[in-house]
Amino acid sequence: MTPTSLGELELVVMLAVMHTDEGYSRTIREAIRERTGRSVARGALYMTLDRLTDKGLLRSWKGEPLRERGGRARRHYEVTSEGLQAVRDSQTMLRRMWAGLDEALSDA
Amino acid sequence: MRDARRPPRFLERLLSVCLPDQARDTVLGDLREEYCGHARATAPVWYMAAGLSVAARYAAEGLVSRRGIRGDVVVSARRLVRAPVFTVLAVASIAIGVAANAMTMSLTEGVFLAPLPFPASERLGLVTYDFAGSESDGFGLAYRDVEELRESAAAIEQVAPVLDWLFVDLLQEDEARRLSASFLGPGYLELLGVEPVMGRTFTEDENRAGAGASTVLLSRAFWMQELGGDPDVVGGTLRLNGIPVTVAGVLPGDSHDLRQRFAGTADVYLPLFSAELLLGRDLREDRGSGPLNALVRLRPGATFDEARSELGRISERLAATFPESNEGWSFHLERLDDVFYEDLRPSVAILLSGAVLVFLLVAFNLAGLLLVHALGARHEASVRQVLGAAPGRLLRLSAVETGLVTGCGGLLGLLLAWAGTGPLASSALLDLPTFARVGLAPGSTLAVLAFLAVLTLVLALTRWAPAALGASTEAFRSGTRHTSGRGARRARWLLVVGEVGFAFALVVVGGLLVRSFATLRSTDMGFDPDRLMTLKLELRGEAYEADDVRRSLGRQLVDQAAAVPGVESAFLWSPHGIGEGSWVDLLTREGRWDLYPMERLEASRHHVLPGTMDRAGIRVLDGRDFLPSDDAASPEVALVSESLARRLWPGEEAVGRTLESRPGGELRVRTVVGVVEDARHRTRFTDPFGPQLDIYYPFDQWPQPYLSVAARMAPEAEATDVAAGLRRGVGEIDSTLPLYDLATMRERMRREEARTRLITLMVAGYAGLAALLAALGIYGVLAETVRDRTREIGVRLALGARPNRVVRGVATGGLIALVPGALLGALLVAVAGGLIEGALYGVDVWDPLVLGSAALLLLVVGAAASLLPALWAAAVDPAEALREG
Numbered sequence: 001m002t003p004t005s006l007g008e009l010e011l012v013v014m015l016a017v018m019h020t021d022e023g024y025s026r027t028i029r030e031a032i033r034e035r036t037g038r039s040v041a042r043g044a045l046y047m048t049l050d051r052l053t054d055k056g057l058l059r060s061w062k063g064e065p066l067r068e069r070g071g072r073a074r075r076h077y078e079v080t081s082e083g084l085q086a087v088r089d090s091q092t093m094l095r096r097m098w099a100g101l102d103e104a105l106s107d108a
Numbered sequence: 109m110r111d112a113r114r115p116p117r118f119l120e121r122l123l124s125v126c127l128p129d130q131a132r133d134t135v136l137g138d139l140r141e142e143y144c145g146h147a148r149a150t151a152p153v154w155y156m157a158a159g160l161s162v163a164a165r166y167a168a169e170g171l172v173s174r175r176g177i178r179g180d181v182v183v184s185a186r187r188l189v190r191a192p193v194f195t196v197l198a199v200a201s202i203a204i205g206v207a208a209n210a211m212t213m214s215l216t217e218g219v220f221l222a223p224l225p226f227p228a229s230e231r232l233g234l235v236t237y238d239f240a241g242s243e244s245d246g247f248g249l250a251y252r253d254v255e256e257l258r259e260s261a262a263a264i265e266q267v268a269p270v271l272d273w274l275f276v277d278l279l280q281e282d283e284a285r286r287l288s289a290s291f292l293g294p295g296y297l298e299l300l301g302v303e304p305v306m307g308r309t310f311t312e313d314e315n316r317a318g319a320g321a322s323t324v325l326l327s328r329a330f331w332m333q334e335l336g337g338d339p340d341v342v343g344g345t346l347r348l349n350g351i352p353v354t355v356a357g358v359l360p361g362d363s364h365d366l367r368q369r370f371a372g373t374a375d376v377y378l379p380l381f382s383a384e385l386l387l388g389r390d391l392r393e394d395r396g397s398g399p400l401n402a403l404v405r406l407r408p409g410a411t412f413d414e415a416r417s418e419l420g421r422i423s424e425r426l427a428a429t430f431p432e433s434n435e436g437w438s439f440h441l442e443r444l445d446d447v448f449y450e451d452l453r454p455s456v457a458i459l460l461s462g463a464v465l466v467f468l469l470v471a472f473n474l475a476g477l478l479l480v481h482a483l484g485a486r487h488e489a490s491v492r493q494v495l496g497a498a499p500g501r502l503l504r505l506s507a508v509e510t511g512l513v514t515g516c517g518g519l520l521g522l523l524l525a526w527a528g529t530g531p532l533a534s535s536a537l538l539d540l541p542t543f544a545r546v547g548l549a550p551g552s553t554l555a556v557l558a559f560l561a562v563l564t565l566v567l568a569l570t571r572w573a574p575a576a577l578g579a580s581t582e583a584f585r586s587g588t589r590h591t592s593g594r595g596a597r598r599a600r601w602l603l604v605v606g607e608v609g610f611a612f613a614l615v616v617v618g619g620l621l622v623r624s625f626a627t628l629r630s631t632d633m634g635f636d637p638d639r640l641m642t643l644k645l646e647l648r649g650e651a652y653e654a655d656d657v658r659r660s661l662g663r664q665l666v667d668q669a670a671a672v673p674g675v676e677s678a679f680l681w682s683p684h685g686i687g688e689g690s691w692v693d694l695l696t697r698e699g700r701w702d703l704y705p706m707e708r709l710e711a712s713r714h715h716v717l718p719g720t721m722d723r724a725g726i727r728v729l730d731g732r733d734f735l736p737s738d739d740a741a742s743p744e745v746a747l748v749s750e751s752l753a754r755r756l757w758p759g760e761e762a763v764g765r766t767l768e769s770r771p772g773g774e775l776r777v778r779t780v781v782g783v784v785e786d787a788r789h790r791t792r793f794t795d796p797f798g799p800q801l802d803i804y805y806p807f808d809q810w811p812q813p814y815l816s817v818a819a820r821m822a823p824e825a826e827a828t829d830v831a832a833g834l835r836r837g838v839g840e841i842d843s844t845l846p847l848y849d850l851a852t853m854r855e856r857m858r859r860e861e862a863r864t865r866l867i868t869l870m871v872a873g874y875a876g877l878a879a880l881l882a883a884l885g886i887y888g889v890l891a892e893t894v895r896d897r898t899r900e901i902g903v904r905l906a907l908g909a910r911p912n913r914v915v916r917g918v919a920t921g922g923l924i925a926l927v928p929g930a931l932l933g934a935l936l937v938a939v940a941g942g943l944i945e946g947a948l949y950g951v952d953v954w955d956p957l958v959l960g961s962a963a964l965l966l967l968v969v970g971a972a973a974s975l976l977p978a979l980w981a982a983a984v985d986p987a988e989a990l991r992e993g
Binding site for chain 2: 025042069072
């Protein structure tokens with residue numbers, strides 16, 4: 001199987017999903033903001049989650065209907081084994097790219 | 109749950125419409141959950157902004173993502189193939205609209221919007237003379253008045269006179285050939301920016317007063333066609349009117365070059381003052397009116413109005429200083445582009461309006477067709493939406509499908525226009541100025557395509573909106589049957605009413621033009637144009653100076669022509685041909701010339717031999733025709749047309765009265781010996797029902813050097829044989845006489861009416877298209893109505909309703925749209941009336957016959973369009989219809 005390459009936002013979202021336990025859009029968004037200081041646009045987050053789900057890297061399911069949501073359920077996400085592999089591939093690729101650049105990066 | 113607050117219900121509903129089904133619950137839930145965390149005052153605004161940004165993101169994703177666009181095209185194409193009638197109708201109507209508009213607009217752009225290709229062309233103008241109280245204009249100037257312009261007019265930077273539309277005879281190996289010639293004043297070619305393609309132009313020395321005839325420039329066409337493009341032509345010698353001149357160069361210009369109008373229509377160009385030697389005309393001494401036109405360029409910054417008022421002051425001064433020559437004459441300055449375009453404007457305005465109306469009809473029709481077609485699409489869209497397609501995807505699908513239709517139609521239309529514009533523009537039918545290089549113009553093509561793009565978008569939105577906004581789920585729930593709502597039905601009826609209105613207006617305008625054209629054609633010419641062949645000759649040179657020689661040659665020519673096999677009779681007409689305009693004489697009743705200058709009338713003069721009236725088919729109403737005894741030795745006599753007789757002696761007998769004129773300042777008094785029927789020599793297409801002021805003189809009493817010989821052919825005679833016979837006959841008399849303009853009268857008339865015929869044909873074509881489009885519109889609506897009401901009709905038939913009542917019911921529904929449509933059309937005709945009034949002869953805008961016929965045509969077309977759906981209705985199988993329900 002050819003490794004699935006992840007875009008930057010995709011990788012960030014995948015990692016954020018791993019950081020949250022059975023996360024849904026709100027907690028995932030907060031996790032990203034906490035760790036990167038960046039705020040992801042809601043629409044972009046939904047699109048990315050949909051795309052990653054379509055690719056089979058995330059799995060999603062609906063929870064129980066909740067009162068504070070007007071009787072609507074949350075959509076929870078977790079990383080599939082393919083997703084985990086994709087994150088590992090990204091990590092390996094980035095490590096290889098970083099290797100030998102420590103000096104240059106520290107100078108910068 | 110900290111707070112029971114919730115977003116405003118309407119905002120939530122609005123968002124829910126904008127979001128795709130698969131995301132709706134999640135997004136709305138997330139937003140509601142966060143809503144409570146925001147301050148009460150700002151929460152709704154935050155909610156709106158956050159929600160809409162998400163919705164916009166989904167819409168954009170659906171619209172632009174490449175994912176599935178191929179699928180959309182396939183789905184759309186499949187749907188179009190499944191509805192061949194719709195597809196063919198829609199594509200064809202767009203193709204027709206695009207082709208009609210692209211062609212007409214290209215024509216307009218090529219003819220009106222293209223700047224003249226001369227340096228600083230916006231400052232170029234043409235100066236001619238007007239005469240006080242004269243209905244004619246565009247009289248020429250004498251040379252010294254041109255000099256006045258050069259010296260006195262501050263607004264004018266440069267002046268170049270030209271002596272145009274003349275002929276010189278080229279003598280080659282004992283054969284005389286008549287060439288058209290222009291005599292160009294100093295600076296003329298420079299003003300137009302014309303450089304020779306070979307050789308040089310005239311030197312200052314060659315083009316000064318008294319220089320004589322020494323050099324000639326050839327037109328490229330003449331050089332190519334007549335001299336075989338001889339590369340050694342420059343420096344060679346031609347004998348023009350018997351005088352040897354050296355070829356100085358060749359001027360550019362092919363048959364499409366604009367410069368041809370001023371610097372290319374002639375075969376040869378000569379320095380202005382060589383006219384003195386070649387034509388024996390003394391140009392320098394005259395004042396007042398003369399043979400010249402003056403091409404002028406204004407100073408930078410000067411306006412035409414300023415120049416006009418300055419020229420007015422100069423005219424007044426000249427009239428005061430030289431009353432004999434200049435009294436009553438005033439300079440007339442026109443922009444050069446107006447000179448070019450004036451005649452064509454009304455024609456193109458009519459054509460353009462027709463084409464735009466056709467496009468509007470196409471748009472109406474397409475909207476109607478798509479509304480019908482969209483019902484099927486709406487059901488499909490609602491299914492897709494329920495299955496989770498984003499609204500953006502649906503809009504894209506709608507746009508792809510509409511775009512396929514308009515794209516195919518547009519492409520087909522452009523192909524048609526591309527193939528058709530060139531031939532149309534260059535066709536002799538349209539009679540455009542030869543310079544107008546008209547092809548499919550890029551600007552016009554872009555304009556048409558932009559309009560098509562807007563149309564596509566509007567139609568796509570119209571189709572998408574009801575499907576996307578709410579109607580969807582309703583349509584889905586309502587089951588498998590898709591019927592149109594009241595709103596849609598009303599919209600379609602309005603479209604059909606609009607369509608019928610525009611169609612009615614176009615049919616009326618087309619009908620009026622056809623009627624007007626038919627009236628023109630059937631107008632009694634006042635002479636008999638059938639089987640008449642004419643030719644022209646000019647007697648030039650010393651041999652023909654004497655009046656006696658001209659008299660005998662005129663008779664000889666008539667006898668020779670009458671002896672040609674296949675010729676029944678022949679007659680002489682001079683100075684121009686029968687059925688053509690002629691020179692104008694100013695005349696009054698005897699003794700009133702000085703007393704009552706306001707009574708001076710302009711009449712076209714014709715010089716004829718005895719017996720001509722009978723042979724030409726012009727009836728003598730009173731008195732007699734000329735007799736052989738009306739010769740040079742007897743008192744001068746004249747025949748007058750009935751209109752002229754009425755103007756000169758209203759309510760009185762004209763025969764025996766005398767009239768006077770002053771040709772060349774010399775008093776001539778003539779006795780009227782007869783009154784003849786009005787003949788339309790000149791005014792058939794300018795003022796066909798206006799008075800025909802014509803005066804006829806005996807050729808013997810005033811012989812002219814310009815002759816036209818007319819031969820009446822026997823019914824069985826072949827025109828080509830007669831033409832060859834006439835040519836031979838003239839050659840036997842004098843082989844060096846250059847003969848020109850040999851044609852039958854019918855050919856001349858066809859050429860004359862060509863432009864009117866073309867416009868009539870095109871507008872009639874537009875009218876036909878309009879009627880067809882209206883029929884399609886009515887058909888589309890009724891077909892849909894029948895589909896909507898299949899169940900109801902089935903029930904009625906099952907309950908025993910008679911099929912013919914069903915037919916009547918449906919058909920009446922279609923015909924009802926005709927009434928408001930025709931009223932709207934009448935309103936449009938009232939608005940457009942002013943535009944076409946000037947193009948109509950002998951028929952009123954509110955011509956009852958045309959209005960009645962147009963109404964009848966629409967009634968027939970409407971009935972035909974209604975019949976098919978009505979018959980379908982009657983053929984509904986009740987059992988089937990009920991089972992489906």
